[in-house]
Amino acid sequence: MMLKLGVFELTDCGGCALNILFLYEKLFDLLEFYEIKEFHMASSLKEHDSFDVAIVTGTVSTQRDLNLLHYARNHSRYLIALGTCATHGDVQASVEGKIREKLEKVYGTKANPMKALDSTPIVQHVAVDYALPGCPYDKDEIYQVLMSLAKGVEPPTKDYPVCVECKLNEYECVLVKRGIPCLGPITLGGCNAVCIKSQLGCIGCRGPLPKEANPASEFEILKELGYDEEYIRRKFKTFARGELRW
Amino acid sequence: MSIEIEAFTRVEGNGGAEIIIENGEVKDVKVKIFEGPRFFELLTLGRHYWDVPDLEARICAICYLSHSVASVLAIERAFGVEVPEEIMLLRELGLLGEVLESHALHLYLLVAPDLFGYADAIRMAGKHGEIVKEGLTIKAFGNYLREVIGGREIHGINVKPGGFGRYPTVEELERMERQSEALLKLARRAVGIFSGQEYLGAKAEHYVTVNGYLYGDKLIADDGEHFDYFQHIEEKTLPYSFAKQSRYKGEVFMVGALSRLMLKYEMLTPMAKHLYEEYKEKFAQGYVSLNNLAQAIELVYALERTGEIARTLLDKGFEGENVPIEPKEGEGIGYVEAPRGVLVHHYKIDEKGNIAYSNIITPTAFNHAIMELSLYEEAKKRYGSSDEMTFLQKMEETVRAFDPCISCSVHVVRL
Numbered sequence: 001m002m003l004k005l006g007v008f009e010l011t012d013c014g015g016c017a018l019n020i021l022f023l024y025e026k027l028f029d030l031l032e033f034y035e036i037k038e039f040h041m042a043s044s045l046k047e048h049d050s051f052d053v054a055i056v057t058g059t060v061s062t063q064r065d066l067n068l069l070h071y072a073r074n075h076s077r078y079l080i081a082l083g084t085c086a087t088h089g090d091v092q093a094s095v096e097g098k099i100r101e102k103l104e105k106v107y108g109t110k111a112n113p114m115k116a117l118d119s120t121p122i123v124q125h126v127a128v129d130y131a132l133p134g135c136p137y138d139k140d141e142i143y144q145v146l147m148s149l150a151k152g153v154e155p156p157t158k159d160y161p162v163c164v165e166c167k168l169n170e171y172e173c174v175l176v177k178r179g180i181p182c183l184g185p186i187t188l189g190g191c192n193a194v195c196i197k198s199q200l201g202c203i204g205c206r207g208p209l210p211k212e213a214n215p216a217s218e219f220e221i222l223k224e225l226g227y228d229e230e231y232i233r234r235k236f237k238t239f240a241r242g243e244l245r246w
Numbered sequence: 247m248s249i250e251i252e253a254f255t256r257v258e259g260n261g262g263a264e265i266i267i268e269n270g271e272v273k274d275v276k277v278k279i280f281e282g283p284r285f286f287e288l289l290t291l292g293r294h295y296w297d298v299p300d301l302e303a304r305i306c307a308i309c310y311l312s313h314s315v316a317s318v319l320a321i322e323r324a325f326g327v328e329v330p331e332e333i334m335l336l337r338e339l340g341l342l343g344e345v346l347e348s349h350a351l352h353l354y355l356l357v358a359p360d361l362f363g364y365a366d367a368i369r370m371a372g373k374h375g376e377i378v379k380e381g382l383t384i385k386a387f388g389n390y391l392r393e394v395i396g397g398r399e400i401h402g403i404n405v406k407p408g409g410f411g412r413y414p415t416v417e418e419l420e421r422m423e424r425q426s427e428a429l430l431k432l433a434r435r436a437v438g439i440f441s442g443q444e445y446l447g448a449k450a451e452h453y454v455t456v457n458g459y460l461y462g463d464k465l466i467a468d469d470g471e472h473f474d475y476f477q478h479i480e481e482k483t484l485p486y487s488f489a490k491q492s493r494y495k496g497e498v499f500m501v502g503a504l505s506r507l508m509l510k511y512e513m514l515t516p517m518a519k520h521l522y523e524e525y526k527e528k529f530a531q532g533y534v535s536l537n538n539l540a541q542a543i544e545l546v547y548a549l550e551r552t553g554e555i556a557r558t559l560l561d562k563g564f565e566g567e568n569v570p571i572e573p574k575e576g577e578g579i580g581y582v583e584a585p586r587g588v589l590v591h592h593y594k595i596d597e598k599g600n601i602a603y604s605n606i607i608t609p610t611a612f613n614h615a616i617m618e619l620s621l622y623e624e625a626k627k628r629y630g631s632s633d634e635m636t637f638l639q640k641m642e643e644t645v646r647a648f649d650p651c652i653s654c655s656v657h658v659v660r661l
Contacts, residue, residue, distance in 0.1 A: 011282030014258040014651070015307025015400045021355065022389065022399055024382055031368065042355065043366030044255040044642070061282025064260075091304050095285040102285050107483050107490075114488060116283050135304065136400045198397040198404040198411035203300055205401070231294060238301070 003052040003150060006038035008072045010058030010065040011092070011119065015136045016083035017041045017057055026143050033150035051076040053149060055142075056122055059085045059093055063115035066125065073126040078149060081128040082142060084135040086121055088207040088240040091135075093119040130155065135205035135239060138190055158190045161209050162202050166193035174201050179225050181235060186213040186244065207240045215244040251638065254645050256356040256366070258308055259652025263641065264486075265625050272629045275621040277614060277645070279489040281652045287604040295321050295573065295599045300403040302591065303396075305606070306651055308348050311340045311396045312584035314405040316591040319461065321407045323578030324595045327571055332564035333409050334461075335555050336395060339422065340405065341460045341582065342555075343391025345548040346384055348585035349503070349541040352649045353436060354381020357538055360643050361443065377439070380432045384545060387425050391552065394418050409568030416560065423556035426549040430517070433545035437521055440542040441528075446535035447620030447644040452497050453505035454479075454612065456581040456588055459513045465581060465588065466509060467494055474579065475590050475607065489652070491615040492607070498619055501587025501612045502648065503540035504529070515550035518543050534620050535647040541585075573599030584609055586649050610650045620644050 009017045021027065021042060037047045054076035060066050073079055084090040095102065099118045100110045123131055132141050148155035162184035166173070174196060175182040182201030184193070188209050195202050208215070215236065222232045236244040249265040260281040266274040286305050290298050299317040303310040315337050322329065355367040358377060364370040371378045389399045394414050397404030404411045456462040457472060464472040471478075481490045493499070507514075507529060511522050521543045522529070529536055573595065580591040587609030594603035624644045628637050 009260065011260075011284065013304055013307045013310075013401075015304075015310075018258070018307045018351075019400060021351070024386060028371075036366075036368065039366075040253055040255045040260075041258060042256065043368065044359070045365040045369075046255075059282070061284070062280065064280055065282060091286075091289055091301055092282075092284045095289045097288070102288060103283065105288060106283065106285060109483070111485070113485050114280055116488070119282065119284075136307065194398050195403050195411075198402070200397075200403050200406070200411040203297070203403060230292075234293065235297070 002035040003033055004037045004050065005034040006051040006054045006072065006076065007036070007041070008038065008054060008056045008068055009041060010056065010068060010085075010122065011061035012058035012083065012085045012090070014041065016085070019136045019139055020055075020142065023139055023143060026139075030143065030146055034146065049075070053078045053080065053146065055080045055082050057082045057086055058122075059089055059119040060122060060125055061092065061117055061119040063117065066117070069122055069125055078129040079126065080142075080145060081122050081131040083137050084133045084205055084207055084239050087123055087131045087133040088243065089119060089121040090239055093121065093241050094237050094239070095119070133188060133207045134191060138192070141190060158188065159210065160189045161185055161213070162187045162189045162191065162193050162196070162206070165189050165191070166196045169193055169197065171196045172199075174199060175221070181222055181225070181227060183218070183235065186215050186218050204235070204239050208244050213244070251641060254642060254650070256359070256642075256646060257650050257652065259650070261650065261652045263621055263645070265621070265641070267629070270630070272622065272625040275618055275625055276486050277618045277621065279487040279614070279652055281488060283488045286606060290601045290604045293601050295407060295595055295601065298593075298601060299405060299407070302606070303401050303403070305608070307400045308351065308651060309344055309584040309586065309589070310401050311344045311392055311405065312582045312589050313591070314396065314402075315341060315461065316580035316582040316589050318405055318407050319580030319582065320578040320591040320593050321595070323580065324576035324593055325571055325574060325578070326576065327408060327569055329409065329569050330565070332559060333569075335559060336410065336414065337405065338460055339391055339552060339555055340395030342548045342552045343388045343395065345460075345544055345585050346388030347392060348388070348649070349545055349548075350381050350385035350388060353440060353538060353541055353545075354378060354385070356649075357646060358439070360639075360646070361439070380435065384429055384432055387429055390425075391422065394422075406568070408571045413564070413566035419556045419560050423553050423560065426552040426556070430546065430549050433542070433549055434517075434521075436542040436545055437539070440539045441525060443535055443538055445531065445533035446624055446640065446647060448534055448616060448623045449532035450500040450504065450534055450616060451532065452494055452499035453508050454494055454499050454501050454588055455505050455509045456583050459506065459510055460583045462581050467499070468509060475592075481607070481611075487614070489611050489614050491618075492612050493615065498615045499612070500534065500616045501609050502537055503544050503585075504534070504537040505587060506583060507540045507543065515547050515554065517550055518547035521546060534616065535644065537647050537649070541649070573597070586610060586613070586651050588612055608651070610648070610652060613648050613650070617645060617648050617650065
């Protein structure tokens with residue numbers, strides 16, 4: 001029995017939906033178990049009934065997004081919030097100010113005929129069954145979750161910081177050795193420390209480590225390296241709004 | 247009355263159209279971009295220049311590297327920094343990767359199902375698996391270039407002001423040279439497949455591009471003038487769309503692959519130039535759907551040029567050193583050809599190196615007006631003579647020809 005899959009894209013850069021196509025041959029492995037019923041970036045087919053799994057990407061940034069999210073939730077057994085927009089709000093949710101002020105700055109008018117809202121992550125609006133962060137998320141993670149669901153096993157979860165994978169790759173610590181601001185110690189791992197491979201610091205795109213993060217200590221380290229408080233504050237909130245407190 | 251296209255499919259982002267009918271005739275068409283606004287200019291205000299390209303990359307997934315490079319070019323110009331040729335060539339490799347990734351996605355996964363009569367490439371793969379596979383192979387190679395140069399397939403942070411975090415290795419450049427050569431025959435086949443597509447939409451009368459093939463320091467139009475975007479391009483806000491519309495000297499114009507071929511065919515690589523000449527008469531027709539054939543020829547260009555650059559860098563070697571940057575007050579514009587067309591990043595930076603003003607204009611915003619005109623022309627031609635299914639299908643195909651990137655289009659700051 002094929003499972004029915006829907007991919008719903010709210011407001012975002014399109015990368016999380018695109019990354020599903022970047023699974024290449026693994027996508028065809030998934031299609032042994034799943035029938036795609038809705039995926040507007042990839043298909044003109046729309047069969048609006050019910051879904052075994054709904055993947056939702058992006059932030060709620062308009063009334064239309066919110067309606068679509070409720071639709072997806074009410075018509076699916078499992079709902080996966082995919083990508084940092086969906087799980088933490090990502091960059092667009094970190095833009096400060098009220099929606100009308102922001103609209104005025106960009107469009108020159110406070111009118112809001114298209115019903116824009118302040119961007120928020122979907123986890124703030126509906127209950128989700130799985131939340132996979134990452135801007136973008138690691139492709140293997142969504143593959144594993146979809147495969148696990150198809151086979152009826154609980155998908156694995158990760159709970160360690162980026163530093164773990166950085167050490168496993170034997171990369172030089174850019175924070176300690178080179179004084180480059182790196183959010184690796186307080187950011188959830190799972191990206192294989194991809195940015196430290198470029199000898200640059202982690203920018204925190206997977207959101208804060210859920211349990212044992214110590215943002216206060218990271219804050220002190222960055223201050224000692226000479227970065228001013230405003231700079232650090234903005235860096236902390238870029239992908240996860242105000243979630244990292246110190 | 248009006249006919250509503252609720253949401254375009256097989257395009258990136260969320261948008262639709264309203265076709266207004268009066269007295270049995272098509273009166274007007276509105277292209278509605280209802281993807282939520284993303285306020286990137288506001289996001290970058292007050293941010294330190296070093297972090298800005300990484301944030302701007304997140305405007306778009308399909309063309310993240312175009313955004314990083316445009317951002318870096320604007321920052322370097324603001325500080326008066328010049329980087330050596332090798333750094334520009336490496337950046338160009340990333341941009342070429344993006345052209346390959348983006349055009350292959352568009353042509354093989356989004357447009358080809360129309361040519362073969364399927365709802366999507368997945369369903370098309372049953373009978374035409376070979377073609378879909380070829381497309382994915384080209385796309386994967388494009389992504390490989392993006393990963394090596396940009397640091398990641400999507401939203402890498404390796405492209406920095408003054409240079410790179412990590413430079414490619416000799417092995418990586420050798421692989422680029424080898425693979426680009428091997429994939430050329432697939433790209434040539436793509437040109438054959440897309441040369442038969444029917445004419446759709448309006449005839450483009452004006453084209454705007456960047457003065458170099460993939461990056462430059464000015465814009466050019468079909469009248470030959472070199473200019474900065476704020477001199478001749480006017481933008482206006484619409485009540486029904488989060489994306490604005492632009493005019494060049496008051497005229498509707500087009501950006502993208504077709505525009506690049508029309509204005510810059512002299513810069514093409516040998517095989518791509520030969521192919522352009524073969525279809526020159528066709529291109530002169532100007533129909534916007536020819537953009538797809540132009541993209542196929544650009545696959546050939548991108549592969550030839552990738553091989554050329556990899557060879558050059560392997561032959562002469564490179565230092566792999568970044569140019570040091572001292573922040574100072576300044577203003578700079580970065581002009582890049584994203585796969586879909588002209589992309590502009592414009593910043594003013596204060597003496598501490600923080601962004602004080604930011605303006606970004608993306609290709610889909612530039613194309614918004616001609617997209618609307620094209621739907622109007624196509625709707626006028628078909629309304630009443632096609633059945634509703636065909637009518638709507640052709641409307642979608644017309645929009646798709648622009649390869650619209652709606653996510654990019656929704657955050658343009660007031661000029």
